[in-house]
Amino acid sequence: MTLQETTMEDRLALLERRLASLEDEREIVQLLTTYGALADSGSSAELAAIWTEDGVYDNDVISMTGRDQIFAMVESAAHQGYIARGCAHFNGPVSVHVDGDTAVAVSHSLMVLHEDGAFRINRATANHWQLRRTEEGWRATARVGRILDGNELAPLLLRTGALGQLPPDPAS
Amino acid sequence: MTLQETTMEDRLALLERRLASLEDEREIVQLLTTYGALADSGSSAELAAIWTEDGVYDNDVISMTGRDQIFAMVESAAHQGYIARGCAHFNGPVSVHVDGDTAVAVSHSLMVLHEDGAFRINRATANHWQLRRTEEGWRATARVGRILDGNELAPLLLRTGALGQLPPDPAS
Amino acid sequence: MTLQETTMEDRLALLERRLASLEDEREIVQLLTTYGALADSGSSAELAAIWTEDGVYDNDVISMTGRDQIFAMVESAAHQGYIARGCAHFNGPVSVHVDGDTAVAVSHSLMVLHEDGAFRINRATANHWQLRRTEEGWRATARVGRILDGNELAPLLLRTGALGQLPPDPAS
Numbered sequence: 001m002t003l004q005e006t007t008m009e010d011r012l013a014l015l016e017r018r019l020a021s022l023e024d025e026r027e028i029v030q031l032l033t034t035y036g037a038l039a040d041s042g043s044s045a046e047l048a049a050i051w052t053e054d055g056v057y058d059n060d061v062i063s064m065t066g067r068d069q070i071f072a073m074v075e076s077a078a079h080q081g082y083i084a085r086g087c088a089h090f091n092g093p094v095s096v097h098v099d100g101d102t103a104v105a106v107s108h109s110l111m112v113l114h115e116d117g118a119f120r121i122n123r124a125t126a127n128h129w130q131l132r133r134t135e136e137g138w139r140a141t142a143r144v145g146r147i148l149d150g151n152e153l154a155p156l157l158l159r160t161g162a163l164g165q166l167p168p169d170p171a172s
Numbered sequence: 173m174t175l176q177e178t179t180m181e182d183r184l185a186l187l188e189r190r191l192a193s194l195e196d197e198r199e200i201v202q203l204l205t206t207y208g209a210l211a212d213s214g215s216s217a218e219l220a221a222i223w224t225e226d227g228v229y230d231n232d233v234i235s236m237t238g239r240d241q242i243f244a245m246v247e248s249a250a251h252q253g254y255i256a257r258g259c260a261h262f263n264g265p266v267s268v269h270v271d272g273d274t275a276v277a278v279s280h281s282l283m284v285l286h287e288d289g290a291f292r293i294n295r296a297t298a299n300h301w302q303l304r305r306t307e308e309g310w311r312a313t314a315r316v317g318r319i320l321d322g323n324e325l326a327p328l329l330l331r332t333g334a335l336g337q338l339p340p341d342p343a344s
Numbered sequence: 345m346t347l348q349e350t351t352m353e354d355r356l357a358l359l360e361r362r363l364a365s366l367e368d369e370r371e372i373v374q375l376l377t378t379y380g381a382l383a384d385s386g387s388s389a390e391l392a393a394i395w396t397e398d399g400v401y402d403n404d405v406i407s408m409t410g411r412d413q414i415f416a417m418v419e420s421a422a423h424q425g426y427i428a429r430g431c432a433h434f435n436g437p438v439s440v441h442v443d444g445d446t447a448v449a450v451s452h453s454l455m456v457l458h459e460d461g462a463f464r465i466n467r468a469t470a471n472h473w474q475l476r477r478t479e480e481g482w483r484a485t486a487r488v489g490r491i492l493d494g495n496e497l498a499p500l501l502l503r504t505g506a507l508g509q510l511p512p513d514p515a516s
Contacts, residue, residue: 004349005176011356012183018363019190022370026194033267034334037278040298040320041331086321088296090280093265093437095377106381108434110456110463112282112296114321119282119293121463124432124456126384148384149430149458159385162378177348184355191362198366205439206506209450212470212492213503258493260468262452265437284454284468286493291454291465 024098028131028138032094032105039089044074052134056142060125060151086114094129097164103138105129106161109145124148128157128167142167196270200303200310204266204277211261216246224306228314232297232323258286266301269336275310277301278333281317296320300329300339314339368442372475372482376449380433388418396478400486404469404495430458438473441508447482449473450505453489468492472501472511486511 031050038047048067051057057064057073064070073079092108106129111122130142144167146154156168203222210219220239223229229236229245236242245251264280278301283294302314316339318326328340375394382391392411395401401408401417408414417423436452450473455466474486488511490498500512 002349005174005180008180008349008352008356011360012180012187015187015356015359015363016183018367019187019194022194022363022366023190025370026197029265030267033265034278036264036280037267037298037330037334040280041327041334043331043334046335083327084322086296086319086323086326088280088282088298088320090264090282090296092380092434093373093377095374095381106378108380108384108432110432110434112293112320114296119296121293121456121465124430124434124458124463126381126432147430148432148456150428151430154430155385155427158381159387162381162385162387163390177346177352180352184352184359187359188355191359191366194366195362198369201437202439205437206450208436208452209439209470209502209506212452213499213506215503215506218507255499256494258468258491258495258498260452260454260470260492262436262454262468284465284492286468291468293465 021098024103024133024138025096028096028098028103028105029094031131031138032107032129032140033091036089036091036109039074039079040083040087042074042080042083044071047071047074049136050140051143052132052139052141055140056144057140058143059145060147082113086119088112088119095162099164101133103129103131104161104164104166105131106158108148108158126154126158126161128161130166193270196275196305196310197268200268200270200275200277201266203303203310204279204301204312205263208261208263208281211246211251212255212259214246214252214255216243219243219246221308222312223315224304224311224313227312228316229312230315231317232319254285258291260284260291267334271336273305275301275303276333276336276338277303278330280320280330298326298330298333300333302338365442368447368477368482369440372440372442372447372449373438375475375482376438376451376473376484377435380435380453383418383423383433384427384431386418386424386427388415391415391418393480394484395487396476396483396485399484400488401484402487403489404491426457430463432456432463435471439506443508445477447473447475448505448508448510449475450502452492452502470498470501470505472505474510 048070090110094107096105109125113122125145127145220243262282266279268277285294297317299317392414434454438451440449453469457466469489471489
């Protein structure tokens with residue numbers, strides 16, 4: 001290699017690393033952003049596949065472990081009733097911290113229900129996501145949510161999520 | 173070319189393709205993300221320019237074809253009244269699938285109205301977007317929305333949008 | 345340099361510029377997206393650090409100048425009361441225009457309060473952000489918000505923000 005080629009090699013390698021970092025974030029943001037559309041369309045298999053096979057989803061109403069339980073939640077009479085009457089799982093934008101092959105993300109979500117001809121916010125939730133790079137791509141290993149009703153864990157989920165840290169013990 | 177140059181050529185070409193893919197998504201996300209701000213500021217020309225000249229916008233209340241009709245909706249007494257009394261076209265984050273020179277995106281939106289000194293959700297809507305790369309940049313060829321009030325098309329718009337598919341026939 | 349190397353040099357330089365542009369936007373979007381999680385977790389120091397040392401935050405209820413005043417707002421009895429009773433500073437996705445070392449962004453936000461066992465939208469706000477590239481990274485120099493209650497400045501903030509322009513005089 002000439003000196004010129006050596007420099008170009010360094011610049012190429014740096015570009016590749018920087019681009020891979022953007023691609024990781026993009027993939028995670030897009031993965032989590034589909035949650036609401038999959039939930040409100042009853043797309044049980046695709047929604048469950050946001051998680052790893054043994055991923056955890058604790059939304060403060062029920063706690064599920066593994067894709068089968070998440071799939072079953074979407075197929076449940078309760079969830080299907082929401083869809084039939086009208087429901088928006090309205091998720092805010094996701095803030096992501098990637099660290100090698102794991103990542104942490106945080107978001108707010110609103111569950112908006114159509115009832116008696118009107119739309120009301122049924123609950124506002126703080127969500128802390130943990131993710132892992134897998135052979136299938138990035139997948140969630142845990143989503144822990146707490147309703148923002150004064151529950152003391154909810155602010156801790158938001159704080160640790162925003163700072164890219166693991167959630168506090170009671171939630172992990 | 174030396175062997176070293178050949179390898180660098182391959183790596184450069186791959187970087188260019190990957191970067192172009194990120195740039196496409198970024199442009200589409202930014203295009204659609206301005207919708208709410210343009211709607212609530214009565215920016216009729218700029219809002220209409222999100223679409224192609226013959227773009228379709230069916231929001232479940234009215235169906236418009238072409239920029240002139242979209243422009244006229246923003247200028248209408250009804251829309252201007254929303255702005256005067258206070259209104260937030262609150263759009264959720266967009267999930268995008270790009271396939272060459274076309275793309276599909278999906279998002280939830282809330283129309284929040286200020287009435288009698290309070291803010292209420294007037295409607296929650298499922299939105300399926302189709303886009304095309306044009307000489308002006310990415311533009312929407314169709315946005316089909318259905319209110320999440322139990323309307324059976326709404327979940328289908330969310331599902332097809334989240335999977336990067338065209339919307340179901342009744343909406344296309 | 346050979347001709348081949350000259351061409352590669354040009355392509356590398358262009359890739360570096362395009363990637364830097366995406367990285368700027370990504371950093372700004374992620375910076376502003378953490379606002380809600382930091383607000384609802386009472387993370388006063390981290391929230392204040394979204395701004396420059398002398399940054400301005402006018403949210404239509406109070407106007408603050410400098411990180412100390414923003415910190416004090418988060419620590420105030422009023423804000424701590426929101427957290428204790430349950431509150432979601434629910435921010436929509438951010439649309440960003442970067443111009444060299446400054447940037448403009450726009451977003452809607454909802455303040456959702458938990459009161460009497462229900463969640464209600466306390467206010468919907470139009471937000472115009474100005475940012476500057478600093479030694480610490482991108483920081484906000486000004487956030488001006490106006491409640492979307494018919495206030496005539498609110499649409500102007502949305503319009504100028506969506507077009508990447510400075511806010512109108514009364515707000516600057």
